[in-house]
Amino acid sequence: MRRALLGAGAAGAAWLIGAPPALAHGIAERADLPIPQWLFGWAAAIVLIVSFVALAVLWPAPRLQRPRLRRVVRVPGVVDAVCGALGIAVFALVVYAGLAGSQTATANLAPTFVYVHFWVGLVVASVLLGDVFRAFNPWRAAARGVAWVAGRVAPGAMPAPLPYPARLGRWPAVVTILAFGWLELAYQSRDDPSTLAILGLAYALVQLAGMSFYGIDAWTERADGFSVYFNLFARLSPWERRDGALHLRPPLSGVPSLPVLPGTVALMCTVIGITTFDGLTQGSLWQDLAPDVEQVLLDAGLGLRTAVELTHTLGLLVSVGFVALVYLLGVSGMHTVGRGHGTRDLMRDFAHTLVPIGFAYALAHYFSLLVFQGQATGFLISDPLGEGSDLFGTADAQIDYGLISANGIWYVQVGALVVGHVAGLILAHDRALAVYDDVREATRSQYWMLLVMIGFTSLGLWLLSATSA
Amino acid sequence: MTRNARMALLGAALMVAVLAFALFELGGDDEEPRPAATATSTRPQTAPRPQPPPLPVVELRDGEPVGGVRALEFESGERARFAVASNRREELHLHGYDLTRTVPAGGRALFSFRADAQGAYELESHDTGEQIATVKVVP
Numbered sequence: 001m002r003r004a005l006l007g008a009g010a011a012g013a014a015w016l017i018g019a020p021p022a023l024a025h026g027i028a029e030r031a032d033l034p035i036p037q038w039l040f041g042w043a044a045a046i047v048l049i050v051s052f053v054a055l056a057v058l059w060p061a062p063r064l065q066r067p068r069l070r071r072v073v074r075v076p077g078v079v080d081a082v083c084g085a086l087g088i089a090v091f092a093l094v095v096y097a098g099l100a101g102s103q104t105a106t107a108n109l110a111p112t113f114v115y116v117h118f119w120v121g122l123v124v125a126s127v128l129l130g131d132v133f134r135a136f137n138p139w140r141a142a143a144r145g146v147a148w149v150a151g152r153v154a155p156g157a158m159p160a161p162l163p164y165p166a167r168l169g170r171w172p173a174v175v176t177i178l179a180f181g182w183l184e185l186a187y188q189s190r191d192d193p194s195t196l197a198i199l200g201l202a203y204a205l206v207q208l209a210g211m212s213f214y215g216i217d218a219w220t221e222r223a224d225g226f227s228v229y230f231n232l233f234a235r236l237s238p239w240e241r242r243d244g245a246l247h248l249r250p251p252l253s254g255v256p257s258l259p260v261l262p263g264t265v266a267l268m269c270t271v272i273g274i275t276t277f278d279g280l281t282q283g284s285l286w287q288d289l290a291p292d293v294e295q296v297l298l299d300a301g302l303g304l305r306t307a308v309e310l311t312h313t314l315g316l317l318v319s320v321g322f323v324a325l326v327y328l329l330g331v332s333g334m335h336t337v338g339r340g341h342g343t344r345d346l347m348r349d350f351a352h353t354l355v356p357i358g359f360a361y362a363l364a365h366y367f368s369l370l371v372f373q374g375q376a377t378g379f380l381i382s383d384p385l386g387e388g389s390d391l392f393g394t395a396d397a398q399i400d401y402g403l404i405s406a407n408g409i410w411y412v413q414v415g416a417l418v419v420g421h422v423a424g425l426i427l428a429h430d431r432a433l434a435v436y437d438d439v440r441e442a443t444r445s446q447y448w449m450l451l452v453m454i455g456f457t458s459l460g461l462w463l464l465s466a467t468s469a
Numbered sequence: 470m471t472r473n474a475r476m477a478l479l480g481a482a483l484m485v486a487v488l489a490f491a492l493f494e495l496g497g498d499d500e501e502p503r504p505a506a507t508a509t510s511t512r513p514q515t516a517p518r519p520q521p522p523p524l525p526v527v528e529l530r531d532g533e534p535v536g537g538v539r540a541l542e543f544e545s546g547e548r549a550r551f552a553v554a555s556n557r558r559e560e561l562h563l564h565g566y567d568l569t570r571t572v573p574a575g576g577r578a579l580f581s582f583r584a585d586a587q588g589a590y591e592l593e594s595h596d597t598g599e600q601i602a603t604v605k606v607v608p
Binding site: 029030031032033038041042045046048049050052053055056057368398399400401402405406407 | 474475476478479481482485486488489492493545564565566567585586587588589590591603605607608
């Protein structure tokens with residue numbers, strides 16, 4: 001009955017609902033099949049096994065806290081200029097396509113670029129290649145260009161930047177990432193090319209203003225949400241750029257050096273919470289629950305669209321809150337071990353251990369989107385506006401949905417979660433050895449982090465197995 | 470941690486591994502004849518299949534699927550066949566496979582294609598923009 005009622009209301013405004021539940025994120029045409037029971041069982045067992053083995057064999061002295069870098073090659077300054085110019089060109093193209101091109105989401109370059117290349121592709125690229133977004137970041141490049149020209153034309157004329165408020169920390173980045181999550185998962189015009197283009201422009205303007213007040217690097221490293229976001233994942237990569245040269249570092253050793261400014265814990269919980277909610281919306285729990293909430297809101301006199309968006313907003317916030325709660329519980333448990341370690345200190349000390357979990361969640365949920373919708377690059381690059389041009393002769397290319405079997409996707413998903421789990425354990429163990437004076441106390445404190453990691457990995461597996469697709 | 474504690478943990482890991490193996494390998498047999506999804510009439514349960522399975526039909530009334538959005542399940546590699554019946558003219562689009570069919574008012578449209586791309590795909594009406602069914606292609 002309720003469904004019929006909703007359906008009747010929806011019929012007229014059906015386009016508002018846009019993607020049906022199974023295809024909540026981005027602009028996918030295809031949804032993943034749930035991981036089968038046997039794989040779920042195996043994955044859970046493997047997680048337990050590696051956890052026990054890890055506790056038994058992990059090292060007794062910290063190893064990752066002060067990594068030794070190996071210099072590979074000098075990076076000349078012109079590389080920055082070229083990458084920056086490229087970044088600006090791509091940004092301009094995407095904004096132009098969004099504003100001037102077809103407003104059909106799948107025919108326009110902008111939505112696929114934003115949700116697939118940018119939001120997912122750059123995460124994977126960051127883990128493989130290091131902080132690529134820093135090199136290509138269009139607003140940073142523009143600001144650096146202006147600063148360079150100003151320095152040439154009128155040296156010393158630029159006022160010194162204001163000191164970045166210490167208490168602000170990474171909170172602006174938290175707001176940005178949460179807002180992007182909301183845009184992707186709650187906002188009903190998420191696919192609208194011109195909306196995305198305008199939001200992109202507005203965001204770039206805010207960043208330019210921020211950089212001009214507080215200095216390019218101070219702002220970029222703390223307040224530019226996307227710079228902060230991609231930098232998190234770049235820390236997992238073996239590449240580090242320092243003193244004008246590219247260095248190699250031991251695996252995972254880039255993560256412990258994450259500066260823990262105010263808002264960092266919130267940032268990690270937001271990153272994981274967004275993916276959690278994305279997974280949740282594809283499962284039957286959400287699909288059974290959401291219509292009831294929407295109905296309550298409709299009865300309260302809200303419009304259909306507002307009701308749907310509000311329900312998703314609530315779901316997103318609850319997901320982020322749930323992730324925070326799991327982390328907080330683990331930290332509170334750790335607090336009971338030994339003396340002189342406040343809960344607040346421990347929360348900050350272990351925030352970086354959530355970085356690999358965040359990556360595992362992102363890869364598990366978006367891998368197939370990247371593989372399949374990523375192929376749309378073929379035709380979109382030849383016809384970015386969706387108006388029938390064929391710049392590179394690939395406008396007729398199609399997405400091959402047979403490229404990877406469901407089995408292949410399942411193994412990547414489960415593999416990502418298990419590897420992320422192990423990486424999280426290793427980081428937590430290593431940090432515990434540095435924080436606690438006594439090896440035994442450190443080990444005992446880690447039973448709690450083990451619970452946190454098993455909790456997150458089980459949640460991840462459950463999300464993958466519960467998709468109702 | 471003492472040597473004994475390490476050994477105990479490794480032993481525990483081994484036990485979990487053995488247990489998991491026993492559970493999933495030995496218990497795996499009764500999983501094989503997977504019960505067909507209740508929502509679908511896709512495949513008959515009878516083991517020998519002399520004649521082709523009955524054609525699943527999605528019925529639309531005024532653009533709404535009768536009985537809600539169903540999942541049609543096909544095995545990867547087989548020929549997927551289903552029909553959509555509607556009381557009014559409706560343009561249909563199967564995402565991913567990118568097939569379009571038009572159902573005449575009071576008539577039927579047949580989808581028949583090789584199910585070679587695994588995943589869950591949306592069947593939608595181009596007139597209402599709403600989802601009608603999910604087409605699942607499973608390994």
